[in-house]
Amino acid sequence: MAAAGTVGRLLREAGAGPVVWVASGDVAAWSAGLAAEGFQMVAAPDGADVVVVADTSWNDAPLFRRRRFLLSLHDRLSPAALLALVPAGWERPAGECGYEVIAIADGCVLARVVAAVAPDQAGEAYEGEGSLDLRWSPDEVDWLRPDPRGVWHEVTAVAETARAYALHDPYGGHRGAAVLSRHLGCPIDPGHVTFGAGVASLLRDLVALADGGTVLVGRYGFADVPGWVTQARSPVRVFDESAAWCEAIRRARPSLVIADRPTQRGVVHPVDQALAEASRLGAVVVIDEANANYLDPAQSAAWLTARHDNLVVVRGLSKGYCQGGLRVGYAIASAALSRRVRAAVPALQTSELALQVALRMLALPDPLAGLRARIAEMRPRTERALTAFGLQPDPGHPALPWLTAPATALDRLAERGVLAKRLRAADRSAPDLAKIAVPLSDERAAMLTDALTDAPTDRAAGPADALTDRAKTP
Incomplete structure (x- = not known):
């Protein structure tokens, strides 16, 4: 088992602050040992630079209990705090609960939070x-122009529309594919389209495509995505999505990549090479094109779903169309991924009224x-x-x-x-x-x-x- 000296050395090498809270274990012994290493001990997590978990009883605890405990610490850690876990064996649950392991030595695992689970960040x-x-x-x-608000005047029989129960087309693909094909300027197969309750909802569902593997997310992407990944028990890694994607994919070797295009900093990456590199490593790529409505529709990466078998493109009607409250988004997937996408997204997620309005707006001649x-x-x-x-x-x-x-x-x-x-x-x-x-x-x-x-x-x-x-x- 790691001694206080080992933990102290790891903390100094990581540049940790001096204030330490022992959350679990022999508090008196660890407090004395770390105080001898020059650290200041506190009795509560508020303001602590380091949290130490050093309780051998965790050795026999089932994995789900370790996960639950690690998740409970999220709200108690300051954003820059480090977590020292003793004894070893915490690597897997730490990675699955939103922590990045930064050092392992002599039975001590040192980690930091990269994705906290919180509602509506x-x-x-x-x-x-x-x-x-x-x-x-x-x-x-x-x-x-034409004003999309005029579409609502077309949907006058609201009660009849709301009564429609499209069990024959639960993902909207059969009704939406032709409209999307014209809108994006490329052929879209009905079986490759999945409508959902907005882009955010689709991103939340598509985290399941990682199958428990590492998820690589963009640094300034949708703020809730890292927390959703943590809830799905997948390790999170972050990359600068405004820089080249290929090198980040090679380093992280993820199961799933989620990134904006265009990015918040305004970069529209050519993604052909990144998709090929991700495919070589067995990774699925989900491109969030919520902001792509401001570009010409022909600039969408949707056409690449016919060339690459690992791509999902997600778009919506919030940006530009000013219909955020409509809560409609759609995912266009490669043929090889379509069944997995629909398995992850609940059927009939989009109301009939919202879907009909969305399709009419997407059919307008470039409003x-x-x-x-x-x-x-x-x-x-x-x-x-x-x-x-x-x-x-x-x-x-x-x-x-x-x-x-x-x-x-x-x-x-x-x-x-x-x-x-x-x-x-x-x-x-x-x-x-x-x-x-x-x-x-x-x-x-x-x-x-x-x-x-x-x-x-x-x-x-x-x-x-x-x-x-x-x-x-x-």
């Missing part, structure tokens, strides 16, 4: 108020063309305003209605009553980012200009701009 970024809310783009809807033109007009204006204010916005992709900047921009903008979204890095070693929506209406653009050129006021305490009462697009 993505939603936390939308708390708080300001005079101008640039965490979403409520003014996108003004630039859609987002006007929106793309408006973004191209207003984005440079926002970038100039932020730069003049002393921020350092990342150029990103010119078609996307937001810019990113270092997280220090969050407080500076908040001082002027402007709210930006915090993009939390999934790996603790990377910095958070600020995501700043481009004001598309003249009214909101003028509000931003005024906020950044006037002297700071108490606007941060005021209500968000009235436009946020409309349908919100995160």
Whole structure:
């Protein structure tokens, strides 16, 4: 069994802080031993840099009890805390419960949290108020032609539509394939399409494609994904999705990759080579194209599902279409994966009313063309305003209605009553980012200009701009 000296050495090598809480084991003996190594002992986890679990009774405990215990520690650890587990044998449950093992020596396992299980982590970024809310783009809807809101007038027999019970087509593929084929400009087989209750819901279900293996997730992807992976008892690894994917896939050797395209930082990767590398290693790749609505539909990776047998592309109608409340998303899978995708996603997940509205909107003749033109007009204006204010916005992709900047921009903008979204890095070693929506209406653009050129006021305490009462697009 590891001695306090071994644990102390590992902690120093890992750069751990000095405050230690012994959560389990002979508290007196371990406290004395680690105090002799120069660490400061505390009686509660609050503020602890290290949590030590050193109880030999765990040797005989079943695996599920170890998992339950490790998960219970998530809420008690600070984000940067390390976990020292003694004796050895904790490697597997630690990896399955959202921890990354960073060192093993002489019967001690040293780990850190990489994915905590918590409800709606993505939603936390939308708390708080300001005079101008640039965490979403409520003014996108003004630039859609024809206006998708007109689709609702077509669905007049709501009661009859809601009564329809499509047991013959529980995943919507037979009704949706032709529409998607025209929309994306490539042939889509009905059996390869799976509709679900929004992109987030589909991502949650598709975690099952890892079959317990390692899941490689993008650093600034959907915030809840790492926690879902942990709930599924799969190890989580994080990579910089704005950099080259192939090397990250080779290093992690995952069973499943989940990444945005385009990324939050505006990179649209060519994925052919990454798919081939993932296939060589036996990995499935799920590409989240929720933000791809702002690009030309022909730029979707959906057409590659006919070339690669390990690809799933997920899209929705929240971004651009301004229909987040509709809760409709769809997954297009390679032929070899279609049955596994449908096995992971509950049948009849999309209401008939929502599906019918979604298909009508997707059948419209490019209603987002006007929106793309408006973004191209207003984005440079926002970038100039932020730069003049002393921020350092990342150029990103010119078609996307937001810019990113270092997280220090969050407080500076908040001082002027402007709210930006915090993009939390999934790996603790990377910095958070600020995501700043481009004001598309003249009214909101003028509000931003005024906020950044006037002297700071108490606007941060005021209500968000009235436009946020409309349908919100995160």
